[in-house]
Amino acid sequence: xxxxxxxxxxxxxxxxxxxxxxxxxxxxxxxxxxxxxxxxxxxxxxxxxxxxxxxxxxxxxxxxxxxxxxxxxxxxxxxxxxxxxxxxxxxxx
Numbered sequence: 001x002x003x004x005x006x007x008x009x010x011x012x013x014x015x016x017x018x019x020x021x022x023x024x025x026x027x028x029x030x031x032x033x034x035x036x037x038x039x040x041x042x043x044x045x046x047x048x049x050x051x052x053x054x055x056x057x058x059x060x061x062x063x064x065x066x067x068x069x070x071x072x073x074x075x076x077x078x079x080x081x082x083x084x085x086x087x088x089x090x091x092x093x
Contacts, residue, residue, distance in 0.1 A: 008067035009034030015060040
């Protein structure tokens with residue numbers, strides 16, 4: 001494979017619960033690969049939580065920023081704040 005990862009990208013996971021998931025849930029990716037654009041990241045987060053936006057605040061979202069040569073940065077709090085702002089800005093509740 002000759003493709004390389006971008007110089008910096010986001011990775012996001014959601015805790016899936018209920019239905020066929022085991023007790024305590026299962027963490028799964030909500031992106032279709034590394035995302036470099038902040039607006040695309042927020043859109044993917046909102047899509048993943050469209051059934052219940054309040055769950056964004058319940059510890060069921062984890063977001064990291066990865067870049068070569070630096071430690072992985074946990075940016076979950078930032079992502080939650082930006083997603084909540086976008087919900088408010090769109091008038092979605």
